[in-house]
Amino acid sequence: MKLSTKGRYGLRAMIDLAIYSETEPVSIQSIADRQNISERYLEQLMAKLKKAGLVTSTRGAGGGYRLAKETGSISVGDILRALEGDLRAVTCDAQEGEGGCEKADLCVSRYVWQRINASITNAVDTMYLEQLVEKNKEIEKGKE
Amino acid sequence: MKLSTKGRYGLRAMIDLAIYSETEPVSIQSIADRQNISERYLEQLMAKLKKAGLVTSTRGAGGGYRLAKETGSISVGDILRALEGDLRAVTCDAQEGEGGCEKADLCVSRYVWQRINASITNAVDTMYLEQLVEKNKEIEKGKE
DNA sequence: AACAAATCCTAGTTAATTACTAGGAAATAC
DNA sequence: GTATTTCCTAGTAATTAACTAGGATTTGTT
Numbered sequence: 583m584k585l586s587t588k589g590r591y592g593l594r595a596m597i598d599l600a601i602y603s604e605t606e607p608v609s610i611q612s613i614a615d616r617q618n619i620s621e622r623y624l625e626q627l628m629a630k631l632k633k634a635g636l637v638t639s640t641r642g643a644g645g646g647y648r649l650a651k652e653t654g655s656i657s658v659g660d661i662l663r664a665l666e667g668d669l670r671a672v673t674c675d676a677q678e679g680e681g682g683c684e685k686a687d688l689c690v691s692r693y694v695w696q697r698i699n700a701s702i703t704n705a706v707d708t709m710y711l712e713q714l715v716e717k718n719k720e721i722e723k724g725k726e
Numbered sequence: 727m728k729l730s731t732k733g734r735y736g737l738r739a740m741i742d743l744a745i746y747s748e749t750e751p752v753s754i755q756s757i758a759d760r761q762n763i764s765e766r767y768l769e770q771l772m773a774k775l776k777k778a779g780l781v782t783s784t785r786g787a788g789g790g791y792r793l794a795k796e797t798g799s800i801s802v803g804d805i806l807r808a809l810e811g812d813l814r815a816v817t818c819d820a821q822e823g824e825g826g827c828e829k830a831d832l833c834v835s836r837y838v839w840q841r842i843n844a845s846i847t848n849a850v851d852t853m854y855l856e857q858l859v860e861k862n863k864e865i866e867k868g869k870e
Numbered sequence: 871a872a873c874a875a876a877t878c879c880t881a882g883t884t885a886a887t888t889a890c891t892a893g894g895a896a897a898t899a900c
Numbered sequence: 901g902t903a904t905t906t907c908c909t910a911g912t913a914a915t916t917a918a919c920t921a922g923g924a925t926t927t928g929t930t
Contacts, residue, residue, distance in 0.1 A: 585842075587918065588917085588918085590835070593835050597835065607876095608922075609875080609876065609877090610876080620918060625877080625878080629801060639756075639876095639877060640926095641875095641876060641877045641878075641925075641927060642875070642877075642925090643873095643874065643876060644875075644876075644928060645877065645927070645928090646877085647877090658838055669913085677822060689862075689865050690858045690865065691737050691741065691857070693731075693861060694802055694853060697849050698846065698855065701845045701849035702842065702846060702849075705842050705845035705846075706878080709841065715817065717834050721833050721834065728892085731889065732889085746896085747912040749904095753905065754905080766890075767889065768904080773908085781905060784905085784906085785896075785897045785898060785906045786899060786904070789898070789904080789905050789906065790906085793878085812880080852901095855891060868883090
């Protein structure tokens with residue numbers, strides 16, 4: 583029951599982009615440096631974010647990544663799903679078998695998983711990059 | 727971001743116990759049969775549940791397991807934590823380093839993790855075995 | 871044209887974790 | 901004393917996560 587480094591690094595990369603890519607594209611190298619993440623690994627994460635339509639890229643010298651949308655339109659859920667795939671913590675143990683949920687107690691645990699999944703989904707889909715950048719400013723201010 | 731078989735099997739075992747152990751102890755074998763789980767593996771899960779004080783056991787012939795408390799006092803969170811350990815999906819990436827959260831963006835993602843963790847915790851700690859057994863009865867009824 | 875800075879694409883490898891399997895000791899009912 | 905059960909520890913196989921590696925391709929600069 584743990585978020586992998588994909589999700590953790592990826593979210594940090596997106597926050598980094600939100601802060602630094604307003605005026606010009608940001609290279610993987612610079613993100614990797616600031617965030618202390620392996621360049622080659624981050625490269626793969628950025629590919630997923632791009633595929634999901636969350637960032638755009640420009641190749642060649644001076645190139646890099648930028649957010650594809652406004653920070654207000656990118657939720658934490660969008661980011662984590664792009665990187666981790668399905669966020670649902672559990673899927674029904676049955677289903678794979680023939681008759682689906684024959685055994686009642688299986689069905690009951692299914693109800694549990696649904697509630698857990700719903701609460702995770704709700705949490706991540708109501709947080710947006712915009713808020714995080716805002717929050718970041720507050721924290722920075724507090725440090726002066 | 728997935729619950730392991732420990733949590734999944736273990737919850738099913740606990741629901742099974744709640745249903746079948748009212749009058750007499752239930753053996754691992756019978757749970758394993760009903761739930762289609764490896765006996766030897768379930769054995770280890772039961773050990774964890776026992777260690778956490780959620781079930782009691784009696785050894786020897788005719789022995790088995792029973793719930794240690796009323797179903798109203800055992801939450802899904804209790805069960806999953808006993809089996810999976812810490813349920814928090816993420817812990818702060820910093821902390822390990824010397825100065826804790828120096829980098830502001832790290833701190834921001836920390837805020838995200840806290841919200842996700844809180845929502846998971848809230849979901850599992852407000853569901854009790856009692857409700858699940860109740861729910862099970864409803865489902866059984868619906869099948870007639 | 872040559873070079874450097876970047877993304878892009880695919881495959882391989884190492885490390886960690888999960889999900890079991892295995893063997894046998896100890897307790898208890900009959 | 902024998903069958904049934906929990907208890908305890910160790911080992912192993914399979915899967916997944918977390919990188920590493922090599923090189924092709926694109927683009928800006930001189």
